[in-house]
Amino acid sequence: MVQADLLIQAGHEGRTSGATGADGPLGGEQEWTPIVADEATRILREAGVKVIREDAFLGGKYDVKVAVFVHFDASSPSCSSGASIGYDDSTDQDAAKAWKELYSQYWPFKWMPDNFTSNLKNYYGFKYTRTSDAELVLEFGELTCLEQAEWLKPRLKWLGALLAHFLSQRINKGNIADPGPFGVGSEPHSDPSNWSQFYAGLQQEGYIIPYQGVENPTLRRKLGKIKEPFGELVEFKDQKFVQGKVAWFAGKKDQLIADDETATLTGEVLRLLPNDDYYCAMRWNYQAGMQFWKNRHLLVVNPQNDRAVVVRVIDWGPNTETERIMDLSPQALESLDAKTDDVLLCAFSNTNPTSQVLGLIS
Numbered sequence: 001m002v003q004a005d006l007l008i009q010a011g012h013e014g015r016t017s018g019a020t021g022a023d024g025p026l027g028g029e030q031e032w033t034p035i036v037a038d039e040a041t042r043i044l045r046e047a048g049v050k051v052i053r054e055d056a057f058l059g060g061k062y063d064v065k066v067a068v069f070v071h072f073d074a075s076s077p078s079c080s081s082g083a084s085i086g087y088d089d090s091t092d093q094d095a096a097k098a099w100k101e102l103y104s105q106y107w108p109f110k111w112m113p114d115n116f117t118s119n120l121k122n123y124y125g126f127k128y129t130r131t132s133d134a135e136l137v138l139e140f141g142e143l144t145c146l147e148q149a150e151w152l153k154p155r156l157k158w159l160g161a162l163l164a165h166f167l168s169q170r171i172n173k174g175n176i177a178d179p180g181p182f183g184v185g186s187e188p189h190s191d192p193s194n195w196s197q198f199y200a201g202l203q204q205e206g207y208i209i210p211y212q213g214v215e216n217p218t219l220r221r222k223l224g225k226i227k228e229p230f231g232e233l234v235e236f237k238d239q240k241f242v243q244g245k246v247a248w249f250a251g252k253k254d255q256l257i258a259d260d261e262t263a264t265l266t267g268e269v270l271r272l273l274p275n276d277d278y279y280c281a282m283r284w285n286y287q288a289g290m291q292f293w294k295n296r297h298l299l300v301v302n303p304q305n306d307r308a309v310v311v312r313v314i315d316w317g318p319n320t321e322t323e324r325i326m327d328l329s330p331q332a333l334e335s336l337d338a339k340t341d342d343v344l345l346c347a348f349s350n351t352n353p354t355s356q357v358l359g360l361i362s
Contacts, residue, residue, distance in 0.1 A: 039160025
C-alpha cells in the first residue's frame with residue numbers, strides 16, 4: 001500500500017482505447033485534466049505536501065487523507081450539464097460541500113446534483129483508495145458546451161491552484177492561499193504601467209539577470225565563452241532592465257527539439273508544455289545553485305507597447321549564435337504582441353515562485 005498526504009488523478013490520461021474521455025469544441029479531457037492535476041501537484045509539493053500523481057491507470061492501494069479524480073463533463077445535447085461532484089460514501093459529503101462552496105464563488109454556470117450519474121457514484125478509482133477524509137470525483141464543468149469551455153480553457157492552471165488551496169485546507173498542511181478570481185496575471189489591467197508593481201530589479205539573493213560583459217561560469221562550461229556577449233543594460237520608465245532580442249521555444253510546434261527533450265531546471269518534457277503556459281529560458285549562471293532558478297519568476301516588458309508578462313524559468317539557453325538573450329513560450333510572445341528577434345526587456349518579478357501570478361499583467 002502506497003502512503004501519502006494526497007492522491008491526484010488526471011482522468012482518462014494515457015488511455016488510447018476504451019474510456020478516452022470527452023472532446024469539446026476547444027479541447028478534450030485528455031488534454032485538460034493533466035494541466036489541472038499537474039499544476040495542483042506542483043504547488044502542493046513545493047509547499048511540502050506529499051502527493052501521489054497518477055494517470056488513468058491505477059494499481060494497488062493508496063492510503064491517503066484525500067483522493068481527487070479530475071474530470072470535465074460532456075453531454076448531449078450540449079450545455080445540459082455543468083460542474084458536479086461524485087463520491088461513494090456519506091463520510092465524503094463534508095469535503096464535497098466544502099469544494100462546492102469554494103468553487104461556487106467563481107463558477108458562473110450551473111451545478112448538477114451530487115452523484116447525478118452512476119459513473120460518479122461508482123467511479124472505478126474508489127476501489128483503489130483508502131482515505132481518512134474523502135475521495136471525490138471533481139467535474140469542473142462541461143467541455144462540450146462552448147460557453148463553459150470558453151470560461152474553462154484559459155483557467156486550467158488557475159483551477160489547479162484552486163484545487164491545491166482546497167486540498168491544503170482539507171489536510172491542514174502547506175498553507176496554500178486561495179488564488180482569488182482569475183484575472184491577475186492572466187488578463188490585462190487598465191493601468192498601462194501596471195507592470196511596475198511587479199518589478200524587482202536585476203538581482204535577487206546574489207543572482208543576476210545575465211547581461212553583456214558579465215562573467216558566467218555556466219556559460220563557459222556549456223559554450224566555452226567566459227563573458228555574456230549580449231544583453232544591454234537600459235533604463236525604461238525609471239527602472240533598469242536587460243534589453244535584447246528574443247524568440248519562442250518549446251511546445252508541440254517546436255520541431256527543433258527532440259520529442260523527449262526536457263527542461264534543464266524543471267525536468268518538464270518541452271514538446272508537451274501546454275499552449276497557454278508562460279515560461280522562459282536564459283543563460284543563467286546556476287553553477288552555485290540551480291534550485292534558485294527553478295520556476296523563478298521574471299518580468300518581461302515590450303517597450304514598444306508597454307505590454308508585460310510574468311514568466312517562470314524552466315530552461316537554459318539560447319545558444320549565443322542566435323544573438324538573442326532569451327527564449328519565451330509562444331503564449332508569452334503572443335501576449336506581448338511580439339515576434340522572433342524583437343527587442344524586449346527583462347528583470348526579476350517580485351512574485352513568489354509558488355504563486356499563480358503568471359501571464360499578461362499589463
